[in-house]
Amino acid sequence: MVVPSPTPARSVAAGALGIPSIDLSQRRDRVAKLIARACEEVGFFKVINHGVPTDAIARMEAAGFDFFSLPAHEKQKAGPPNPLGYGSRNIGFNGDTGELEYLLLHANNPSCSQKAKMINRKDPLKFSCVVNEYVEAVRQLACEILEMLGEGLRLRDCGALSRPIRDCDSDSLVRINHYPPCYCTNKKVEDELCTTTTTTTTTTNTVATATATATAIAAAAAAAAKSSSTMVMNNSSKHKISRVGFGEHSDPQIISILRSNGVDGLQVLQPAAAAAGGEAGGGGVWVPVAFFINVGDLLQAMTNGRLTSIRHRAMANSSYKSRLSIIFFGAPPLHSLISPLPEMITADSPRRYRPFTWAEYKKTMYSLRLSQDRLDLFRTDRNDELTDLADLD
Ligand SMILES: O=C(O)CCC(=O)C(=O)O
Numbered sequence: 001m002v003v004p005s006p007t008p009a010r011s012v013a014a015g016a017l018g019i020p021s022i023d024l025s026q027r028r029d030r031v032a033k034l035i036a037r038a039c040e041e042v043g044f045f046k047v048i049n050h051g052v053p054t055d056a057i058a059r060m061e062a063a064g065f066d067f068f069s070l071p072a073h074e075k076q077k078a079g080p081p082n083p084l085g086y087g088s089r090n091i092g093f094n095g096d097t098g099e100l101e102y103l104l105l106h107a108n109n110p111s112c113s114q115k116a117k118m119i120n121r122k123d124p125l126k127f128s129c130v131v132n133e134y135v136e137a138v139r140q141l142a143c144e145i146l147e148m149l150g151e152g153l154r155l156r157d158c159g160a161l162s163r164p165i166r167d168c169d170s171d172s173l174v175r176i177n178h179y180p181p182c183y184c185t186n187k188k189v190e191d192e193l194c195t196t197t198t199t200t201t202t203t204t205n206t207v208a209t210a211t212a213t214a215t216a217i218a219a220a221a222a223a224a225a226k227s228s229s230t231m232v233m234n235n236s237s238k239h240k241i242s243r244v245g246f247g248e249h250s251d252p253q254i255i256s257i258l259r260s261n262g263v264d265g266l267q268v269l270q271p272a273a274a275a276a277g278g279e280a281g282g283g284g285v286w287v288p289v290a291f292f293i294n295v296g297d298l299l300q301a302m303t304n305g306r307l308t309s310i311r312h313r314a315m316a317n318s319s320y321k322s323r324l325s326i327i328f329f330g331a332p333p334l335h336s337l338i339s340p341l342p343e344m345i346t347a348d349s350p351r352r353y354r355p356f357t358w359a360e361y362k363k364t365m366y367s368l369r370l371s372q373d374r375l376d377l378f379r380t381d382r383n384d385e386l387t388d389l390a391d392l393d
């Protein structure tokens with residue numbers, strides 16, 4: 001899967017952005033160390049020379065665009081999200097909303113084939129084959145990254161992090177997010193994103209960017225809250241307010257692999273001001289298409305907090321081009337037990353999380369808002385009756 005590069009590129013930290021970029025075609029021991037360092041220090045990195053075939057990516061993007069360009073009433077036949085299926089604006093079950101529409105699919109083939117009947121009614125088999133081809137390539141990438149992470153962390157069992165995702169009962173998902181372009185008037189955006197239920201937009205969905213002062217941010221945010229679907233400039237016209245397309249959260253699974261079509265939008269909380277820049281080519285130089293990788297909550301739990309599940313969000317589209325992101329969420333089977341690996345528990349780093357099943361974690365996640373810290377609820381020091389877990393270590 002990981003392809004050798006004829007002229008291995010340097011592995012560079014993306015300078016001021018602080019997002020490490022890792023060339024997977026370098027020597028394995030070096031890549032392993034870089035992955036472990038990126039996961040420990042940032043929780044987020046970009047990979048190049050990843051080996052996912054370009055045509056599989058192109059087919060997946062085309063399948064996403066074909067679906068999202070259907071009339072609203074056709075798209076709605078693949079919804080509402082339960083949580084799988086087509087969703088628009090509403091994210092989850094607890095009132096989170098965003099400026100996007102999406103398809104959330106199970107990564108296993110039979111489930112995806114079933115949903116495909118409502119997504120591509122003319123040729124469901126084509127849709128499920130395209131998704132399957134993409135998912136298998138990205139699952140392989142996720143597992144290789146986790147195995148190298150295991151090596152970089154010097155785990156006794158380097159397959160411990162990837163095995164749950166390779167399991168045939170893995171509960172991994174794939175999500176295609178579509179952020180409509182900003183040339184749409186408010187009315188057009190409303191029409192483009194099917195509004196099945198009334199949505200509320202709060203100030204938490206509105207953030208100030210650029211160099212606005214805190215007061216200007218507050219004033220403009222209040223204005224934006226009143227006029228939630230417009231770009232707001234404050235009186236001095238210097239402070240652009242952009243809206244959040246997909247609110248702040250961490251991903252609950254083990255690992256996420258995100259690819260976007262080069263339109264900006266993704267932001268991570270740490271380091272500050274790190275926005276994904278796409279892969280600008282030009283000047284006759286081919287730049288390998290990149291994927292962004294982030295540590296999920298379960299990986300934080302399995303490493304007893306040594307790795308951090310990074311908080312991120314996507315801004316509403318402020319480009320004239322549609323933004324499409326495709327995310328593979330690598331997850332274990334529903335009933336697998338998640339617990340810090342024994343070697344991650346030491347005298348200096350006592351057990352931080354109690355064991356839990358992925359099913360239990362999902363249930364908790366679905367009962368909370370997007371931005372709530374769910375893993376915190378599984379900390380040992382919050383569960384008096386469950387702190388004595390020495391026999392499970
Ligand atoms: O669409 C994006 O860029 C980010 C979306 C995301 O973080 C998610 O779906 O979990």
Ligand SMILES: [Fe+2]
Pocket residue numbers: 249250251256312
């Ligand atoms: Fe996410």
